[in-house]
């Protein structure tokens with residue numbers, strides 16, 4: 175097999191990002207097995223057909239159950255809202271399909287463990303969509319840390335700040351409903367930061383947090399809408415059942431201290447997914463709004479030129495960059511998905527589990543849940559209390 179036949183469930187924001195990645199792969203990474211865009215699936219026949227044509231899929235389905243059992247599909251890609259992940263993933267595993275699932279893996283830790291068990295029992299490959307790991311600048315941060323160039327890590331300071339719901343008339347979209355999304359900023363944005371911290375610093379040991387829902391009721395939208403929805407101030411109001419912001423402190427198993435903030439109430443911050451790491455030999459700073467750059471500081475530099483320096487991670491020696499453009503020609507958000515799907519295709523080709531996989535999804539979910547428990551019980555919670 176040098177072709178991997180994909181069936182994808184979901185066709186909105188992430189569906190578009192994944193489709194773009196599948197299309198780009200054979201052109202920019204021709205050496206890895208090629209994804210074949212077999213079928214796209216969504217509940218609304220008109221909407222999914224439009225996406226099929228626009229994104230370039232071969233066929234469309236309106237019932238995911240029909241799709242996961244199709245003989246002509248090797249991979250099920252799940253990017254429907256979070257409440258659908260578990261049932262689809264378990265059915266896909268039972269049908270022997272490899273699974274790609276968007277983050278957060280599930281609505282809660284118990285569900286994520288069920289998904290992992292199902293995938294492991296079926297012996298299929300499984301991957302979770304923590305796409306930010308795949309920015310070349312983040313890969314450079316990982317390399318510097320692995321080579322000991324930052325030394326012993328003392329601090330991880332992570333932020334994911336957005337501002338798309340500051341307006342109180344912004345509608346009650348699915349991301350603001352606990353039964354569909356699982357949580358708010360915490361699971362949507364905090365999950366990315368937790369994954370980044372696990373990737374770069376290691377496992378969390380204990381956490382303590384606080385959270386707030388600043389706008390408690392919002393207009394109920396007349397149709398399923400996304401991040402760019404517009405408010406209707408005359409519509410009836412419904413309760414927001416997730417956090418608008420969650421902030422927590424952490425201690426890592428390796429001894430580092432962490433602070434993590436996820437909010438959708440930071441005016442001016444459209445997508446500030448950033449971190450700073452301080453170690454005994456230096457510091458690293460990354461901000462996704464400038465994703466091609468990594469700021470580094472080394473204590474070993476001569477004192478008269480010491481200071482943070484900006485490294486443009488676009489050289490052919492930086493991860494994935496030899497596939498794209500000559501040095502200095504930057505890449506964007508969509509490339510993180512292409513790199514992520516490259517890892518998925520390569521893992522299938524090499525018959526190994528991709529990384530990050532459902533184990534990482536479960537570990538992230540455990541940290542999310544430990545923070546929730548700490549908020550409820552107003553105390554430090556060890557991750558081991560949940561596992």
Ligand code: SOE
Pocket residue numbers: 336362363401445
């Ligand atoms: C919306 O908050 C969102 O699109 C998240 O769902 C994504 O995971 C994040 O990458 C960007 O923001």
